[in-house]
Amino acid sequence: MICEVMKKDEFLAIIRYLDRNWSEPWKVEAEMIKLLNESKMPRLVELGRTPLPTEYGPMTYIVFGDYATGKEHDVAVFGKFDGKKLRAYNYPLVRIHSSCRTSELFQATNCECRQELDSALEQMSKEKKGILIYLDQEGAGNGINAKLAAYRNTFDLKNGKVTVKKDKKGRKLDIYDGYVKAGYKSEHRDFDVAVAILKTLGIRSVRLMTNNPNKIEGLASKGIKVKPLGIHIKPINEIMREHLLAKAKKLGHNITDKDLK
C-alpha cells in the first residue's frame, strides 16, 4: 500500500512532477535550477563509477544524477584515470552528445547522431584518451514527447516507405518545422550541465568535437577553454542530407557543402 512507503499527497506530487517532466522538461529544469540555487545545493551527484571493457578499449564509466531534470547522464573516460580529478587532461578530446534513442537504439536513418557517437568513440579509442559526455536530453531538450510529435508532423508512412511530408507550397518539411508545428522550440538545450560535469571532473580545457556553435559558446561562456574540432558526417540518404542542411540553415551548424555531397 502507498501509505506504507509514502503519503498519498507525496505520491500525487511525484506523479504530477513526472507528468510535467515528460511534457515540459525545460520548464521543470528551469524551476529546479532556481530552487537548487536558492537552496545552495549542487546540481549533480555522482551515482557511481566503474572500469569497463569495451570494443573501443578500456574506459572508466561514470554516471551522474541530475537534480535539475531527474535524468542520469553517462560519462566515458578513456585513458589512465586513477583519481577523482582529470587536471592532467590538458585539452582532451571531448564529445558532448545528446541522447537520440531513435538513431542509437533503433538505428533510425533520418539523423546523424549514431554516426557522430561512433566517430567520437573511434577517435578517443585511437588517441587512447578522451571524454564522452552522454546527456539524457532527448528531442533537442524538448523531451521525447516533443520528438514523437515533431517526427509525426514530418514523416508519413506510404506504401511501406517512410516519406517526408510537404507544406502547402510543396516544400519538404524538416524536423524543426515539426517541432514548431507541435508548439515547441527548434532547440531547448543548454550545455550548463555538461560544464558542471567537466568542472566536477577537473577539466578546464577541451578539444570539442562539434559542429554546433551554441555548444562552443555554451562552454566558453562558463570558463571552459575550447578548441573546436569539426565532425564530418556523410549523409547516408536523402532524408539525412536534408536534415543536415536544415541544421546548418536553421541552427547555424558548421556543415559544409562538402559534407552534404
Ligand SMILES: [Zn+2]
Ligand atoms: Zn538524432
